[in-house]
Amino acid sequence: MTLLIPQRTKGADGELVVVPARHPWRWAGAALVLVLLAQFVHGLATNPGWDWPTFFGYFLEESIVEALLLTxxxxxxxAVLGFLGGIPLAAMRLSPNPVLSAVSWTFIWVFRSVPLLVQLLFWANLGYLYETLQVGVPFGPGWSFPTVNLISSFGAALLGLALHEAAYAGEVIRAGLLSVDQGQHEAAAALGIPKWRQFYRIVLPQAMRAILPNAANLLISLLKSTSMVYILAIGELFYQVQVIYGRNGRVVPLLMVATVWYVILTALLSILQYYTERHFARGALRTLPPTPFQRLRAALRR
Known part of the structure; x- marks a missing residue:
């Protein structure tokens, strides 16, 4: 580890003046990055293969916007259903009851092992396995209804995404709860604080600092995983883009339409993640981390 020591020079009055250490190679590296970035942007602007007129013509097209809203x-x-399912899964994994812990572990193991595409196809074809489902009293009266009418394509997509997300969310929540030091629990119990208040006011705010980064990654991954529901012929963003370039043959600009929209949504989720983490960091840091604008302003001053 290199320690940078400020240089000392004599001022006009003969007193020593502290001069910040200079970093010429840092600016040389930044200049190289800017040159490469400029070349990349030039290639995007001048290569006719990108077909930017088609891109801008379809970027805000009505069917694309409707598909984006569905995405x-x-x-x-x-995400909501997944994390609502992940909460009891995490609680069951942490339970001293071996049955609850084993059931939660098995659920997480199965749904993390099976690819999401296979899960979506399974739920969409559930009617081939079970023509009817029956609810009632064992060896008594019951009510049956056809499975085909129970789960639509949209329902199968939502069910597959939610169960897949719940398996990962359960482990994220469990890891966050385990990250809180055991002494926090003991101190809260010694003060006579009720258990629900212990969890809500002491454990959860500390656990959220460990949960949020991984939860944000899960949310962004889920956003991109929605593109897999095209296999069920649901008109989300990627499916709609495929339909359009299947008609006009403009594959690259239409794929860029989907790509840019995914980048925009990911950027919005990343901004939300940053400020949410900043909110929960208030009790752990003496000073809050700087915003991106503050970092840029500080870098320009150097």
Missing amino acids: VELTLAG
């Missing part, structure tokens, strides 16, 4: 709907609904 956002699938992402938010899958």
Whole structure:
């Protein structure tokens, strides 16, 4: 590890003046990166293969915007249902009851092992395995209904995304709860604080600092995983792009439309993640981490 020591020079009055250490290679590296970035942007602007007129013509096209809204709907609904399912899974894994712990472990193991595409196809074809489902009292009266009418394509997509997300969310939540020092639990119990208040006011705020980064990664991964529901002929963003370039043959610009929208949504989720983490870091840091604008301003001053 290199320690950078400021240089000392004599001022006009003969007193020593501290001069910040200079870093010429840092700016040389930055200049090289800017040159490479400029070349990349030039290639994007001048290569006719990107077909930017087609890109801008379809970027805000009505069917693309509707498909984008469906993608956002699938992402938010899958995330909410997934984390609602992950909470009891995490609690069961941490339970001293061996039956609950084994059931939770098995669920997580199965749904993390099976690829998401296979899960989506399984739920969409559930009617081939079970023509009817029956609910009632064992050896008594019951009610049956056809499975084909129970799960639509959208329902199969949402169910597959939610269960897949729940398996990962359960482990993320469990890891966050385990990251809280055991002494925090003991100190809260020694003060006579009720258990629910211990969890809500002491354990959860500390666990959230460990949960949030991984939970944000899961949410971003879920956003991109919605593209797999095209296999069920659901008109989300990637499916709609495929339909359009299947008609006009403009594959690259249409793929760029989907790519840019995914990048924009990911950027918005990343900004939300940053400020949420900043909120929960208030009790752990003496000073809050600087915002991106503050970092840029500080870098320009150097």
